[in-house]
Amino acid sequence: MSLFESGLGRTELSDSSMAPFPPEPPSSGSLPSGNSQDEVEIPLRPGLSLPGTLWLPHKPRGIVVFAHGSGSSRHSPRNRYVASVLVEAGFAALLFDLLTGLEASDRRKVFDIELLADRLVQAATWAVQQPRITGLPCGLFGASTGSAAALLAAASHPSLVAAIVSRGGRPDLASQDLPFVRAPTLLIVGENDEPVLTWNRQAFDLLTCPKELVVIPGATHLFEEPGALEQVAELARDWFLRYLLSPSPPPPDDIPKVEDWV
Numbered sequence: 001m002s003l004f005e006s007g008l009g010r011t012e013l014s015d016s017s018m019a020p021f022p023p024e025p026p027s028s029g030s031l032p033s034g035n036s037q038d039e040v041e042i043p044l045r046p047g048l049s050l051p052g053t054l055w056l057p058h059k060p061r062g063i064v065v066f067a068h069g070s071g072s073s074r075h076s077p078r079n080r081y082v083a084s085v086l087v088e089a090g091f092a093a094l095l096f097d098l099l100t101g102l103e104a105s106d107r108r109k110v111f112d113i114e115l116l117a118d119r120l121v122q123a124a125t126w127a128v129q130q131p132r133i134t135g136l137p138c139g140l141f142g143a144s145t146g147s148a149a150a151l152l153a154a155a156s157h158p159s160l161v162a163a164i165v166s167r168g169g170r171p172d173l174a175s176q177d178l179p180f181v182r183a184p185t186l187l188i189v190g191e192n193d194e195p196v197l198t199w200n201r202q203a204f205d206l207l208t209c210p211k212e213l214v215v216i217p218g219a220t221h222l223f224e225e226p227g228a229l230e231q232v233a234e235l236a237r238d239w240f241l242r243y244l245l246s247p248s249p250p251p252p253d254d255i256p257k258v259e260d261w262v
Helices: 077-088 113-127 145-156 172-181 194-205 227-241
Strands: 002-008 009-013 037-046 048-056 062-067 091-096 140-141 162-165 185-190 212-218
Touching: 009 113, 009 194, 037 091, 048 077, 048 113, 062 077, 062 113, 062 145, 077 091, 077 140, 077 227, 091 113, 113 140, 113 172, 140 145, 140 227, 145 162, 145 172, 145 185, 162 227, 172 194, 172 227, 185 194, 185 227, 212 227
Parallel strands: 062 091, 062 140, 140 162, 162 185, 185 212
Antiparallel strands: 002 009, 002 212, 037 048, 048 091
16 A cells, blocks of 8 residues: 555555566666667766766657766666656656766765756756757656755746656755745655655645655665565656646746857
8 A cells, every 4th residue: 555645635545566676777778669778968067067868768758857866876776767667658768967976075065955956957958958859848856865956946947847756855955945846746755764754744745736745655765675666666657647748838038058058
């Protein structure tokens, strides 16, 4: 059973029995026919860029940009697994390093949510201007501190972000901005992930957008339990299928152009 909480109240939803821990995401050579996986560089300013991996299905219906947590990177096996599920559902996925190698060694920058949110906005802006993605809706998937960055990015650039999914996130680190988030937001937390679960419940109350909080039974912070990460991926896929189906309008003034940085 997964516990769902929404603005309409709290209900119990039945789940199938937990499956074994999911396999590693497919390599670029094993992606379904017509899909591609490319290493990219996301420009920040002259002489500075961030490495990323862009997964493209044959006919993408939207793009999901991933924001990893502290101590992680674009190589996170959990985020890569979720990305593989999203690609199978027809979404493009961008996984990238939020910080340079030097910055990642500075604990102040690792928890600088404003910096992380700015990097996420730049990456998402770059992504939606790429061939085959232009005009498609953009969603954000954040883990741990990356969730706070995703929520702050959505609050500051509402026209850029169409939906958000948080996995074991720290939305409390963006608490002052939560009432300004307009994008439908799904918070996924492990039942045995305290105090993160408490922080998510508190953040959930501050959100005024369409929202749901799902508690995965028996799961801890990294969703290492059998079937837990599989549930996360399925929930994320269904959320984005629900909210990333409408074409995006032309980029408004609040979305910077890539050429503004280079």
